[in-house]
Amino acid sequence: MSNIINLFxxxxxxxxxxxxxxxxxFVAFSIRILTFPFDKKLILSxxxxxxxxxxxxWCIPTWSIKKYGMEKLSLKKNYIxxxxxxxxxxxxxxxxxxxxxxxxxxxxxxxxxxxxxxxxLNKYVGIKRGDKDSVKxxxxxxxxxxxxxxxxxxxxxxxxxKTGELKPFKPGAFxxxxxxxxxxxxxxxxxxxxxxxxxxxxxxxKGDMSIKVLDEISYKDFxxxxxxQAAQMVHDLFLKHLGKN
Numbered sequence: 302m303s304n305i306i307n308l309f310x311x312x313x314x315x316x317x318x319x320x321x322x323x324x325x326x327f328v329a330f331s332i333r334i335l336t337f338p339f340d341k342k343l344i345l346s347x348x349x350x351x352x353x354x355x356x357x358x359w360c361i362p363t364w365s366i367k368k369y370g371m372e373k374l375s376l377k378k379n380y381i382x383x384x385x386x387x388x389x390x391x392x393x394x395x396x397x398x399x400x401x402x403x404x405x406x407x408x409x410x411x412x413x414x415x416x417x418x419x420x421x422l423n424k425y426v427g428i429k430r431g432d433k434d435s436v437k438x439x440x441x442x443x444x445x446x447x448x449x450x451x452x453x454x455x456x457x458x459x460x461x462x463k464t465g466e467l468k469p470f471k472p473g474a475f476x477x478x479x480x481x482x483x484x485x486x487x488x489x490x491x492x493x494x495x496x497x498x499x500x501x502x503x504x505x506x507k508g509d510m511s512i513k514v515l516d517e518i519s520y521k522d523f524x525x526x527x528x529x530q531a532a533q534m535v536h537d538l539f540l541k542h543l544g545k546n
Contacts, residue, residue: 373514
């Protein structure tokens with residue numbers, strides 16, 4: 302019976318996602334046009350995208366989402382935000398923070414109708430995997446975004462964990478944090494893997510998820526560390542909060 306319910310939820314979810322994205326894209330486009338003269342950081346566009354993405358969490362009332370430490374977020378600051386990664390649902394959970402930020406994403410994702418086009422509107426950063434010139438350009442764009450006072454969001458594991466166990470952190474986010482002297486904001490996400498597993502296209506109709514905002518890590522706390530050492534320091538912090546250390 303649960304398999305039938307999950308199939309129904311999946312069909313309903315994907316239908317709602319694609320049908321609503323048509324309408325919401327044109328709202329996003331209108332906001333971008335209207336705010337272009339004064340919203341150089343794209344804060345309103347980013348916040349609308351947070352609402353848009355959160356609709357895909359709210360549309361399943363049997364999904365429970367608990368948030369902790371939200372009082373630690375500030376719209377007046379910019380961060381290198383880092384989070385563990387267990388499921389595609391993590392992207393929606395990140396937006397549910399309602400913290401304006403930019404992503405780095407594969408270039409082909411920008412070609413998706415409406416969703417990808419909105420990524421272009423929000424000036425997310427594209428990258429072509431395995432292309433050194435693309436990586437170099439991506440890092441330059443990220444530096445420019447941080448110089449503007451905007452935040453960047455990274456999953457430093459690089460890809461979703463199949464088992465739920467925390468994978469080693471890649472140094473890219475920490476290279477940027479050191480070079481641009483930007484504080485790091487750690488985010489712990491849990492439960493998303495039980496709603497949508499890696500390499501699965503079927504949603505589970507019921508699930509408990511959580512987002513926990515940890516204390517920001519000041520640049521001074523990793524100023525004397527290499528990017529690899531900073532990555533390990535934050536990795537150890539995640540293990541501690543995940544009960545693995």
